[in-house]
C-alpha cells in the first residue's frame with residue numbers, strides 16, 4: 309500500500325500528461341520504446357537535465373544511464389555545446405545553403421574516423437543507414453543486403469527484418485507496411501556467426517550489395533563481437549566485392565574518438581553515424597571511401613537530399629561536441645573506467661546474491677542481462693527473464709536510477725558520472741536485484 313501511494317503521488321504529473329498524450333500521439337510517445345511497454349507503468353515526462361541528472365515533471369531527480377540513448381556522452385547541457393548553440397542562433401536557424409560550419413564538420417569527422425574520406429550530413433541515424441545502402445546498391449549494381457538478427461539500423465523498410473531494440477520489444481520484428489519485395493532483398497544471419505554469412509553469400513552469388521552491422525551491438529542489449537568476427541566479415545566482404553558498412557550510430561565517437569573501427573582496428577568501406585555527432589541535436593551522417601561516396605548526388609547518380617541537412621544550429625552543437633572529444637583523449641580513459649567499474653560492480657552484486665547474471669560491457673556501453681547464459685547473439689539474448697527485468701527496472705527507478713526501459717538495450721554512461729554516483733548506482737543495483745529475486 310505504501311509503495312502504491314508513493315508512486316501515485318510522485319508520478320502524478322507524468323501520468324496526467326501520458327493520459328492526454330495517448331489521445332493525441334500514437335501510444336502517447338514519439339518513439340515506441342519511450343512508452344515503457346516492455347517494463348510496464350507510466351513513462352516519466354522529463355522537464356530538464358543537467359550533468360548526470362534528469363528531472364521529471366514531478367520534480368524527481370534521477371541519475372542518468374541512457375543519456376538520450378547515447379548523445380549526451382559528456383553529460384547533459386555540457387557548457388561548450390550549450391555555448392555553441394547560443395552563439396549560433398543569433399545568425400538565423402537555417403539557410404538551405406552551404407555554410408562554413410559544414411566544411412569544418414566534414415573536416416573534423418574525416419580527421420577523427422579512420423575509414424571516412426568523404427562524408428554527407430543528414431538528420432538522423434535512420435537517414436544515414438537508408439542512404440548508405442542505397443549508395444552501396446548504386447555502387448555495386450546489386451540489390452541484396454545482409455544484416456544480422458537483433459541489429460537495429462533505424463526504421464527504414466529494409467532494416468525492419470529481425471530488427472532488435474524497440475521492434476523486438478514491441479513484438480513486431482517484421483512490421484506491417486514493409487513489402488514482401490523489400491523483405492526479399494534483406495538477408496539475415498545470427499550475429500557472431502561467420503559460417504552463416506558465408507552460406508548466404510554462396511547462395512546469392514554476385515547479388516549482395518552490402519553487409520551492414522553494429523560492430524558492437526547495442527540493440528539486443530550490449531553484445532560484443534567475438535575475437536576474429538569483425539576481421540572475418542571484413543575478409544569475406546573484400547573477397548566478394550561486398551560493401552562493408554559499420555553502423556556506428558551508437559559506437560561512433562563513443563568506443564574511441566574514431567569509433568569501433570578505431571578500437572578494433574578494422575576499417576569498413578562506409579560508416580553510418582548519429583547520436584553523439586549532433587551533441588543532442590538531430591544529426592546523422594554517412595561517409596567512407598571516396599570512390600563510393602562520389603556516387604552520391606550531385607557528384608554522382610545516387611540521389612539523396614535534405615532541406616535541413618547540415619543545419620547550422622545542429623552543426624554548431626555537433627562541432628562543439630566533436631571538437632571537445634577530439635581534443636580530450638582522457639575522456640575515453642574515463643569512460644572506460646566508469647564502464648568497467650559499473651560492469652564489475654553489477655556482476656559482483658549479482659554473484660554475491662547467488663545470481664549468475666550476465667553483464668556485457670565494453671567502454672561506456674553495458675547491459676545486465678537477467679540470464680545466466682552468456683549473451684553473444686539474439687537467441688542467447690532472448691533467454692533473459694523479461695518480467696523480472698521489468699520489476700528490476702522499476703526497483704532502480706524507485707532508487708533514483710534511470711535505465712533504458714527494456715532489457716534489449718545498452719546503457720550509456722557519460723563523463724558526468726562521478727565516483728560517488730558510480731557507488732550510488734552500484735548500491736541501487738544490488739538492492740534492486742535483491743528486491744526482485746523472488
Ligand code: PLP
Nearest residue numbers: 432433434460461462557558582
Ligand atoms: N543505427 C543504430 C545502431 C542505432 O542504434 C539507431 C538508433 O538507436 C539507429 C541506427 C537509428 O538512428 P535514429 O534513431 O537517429 O534514426
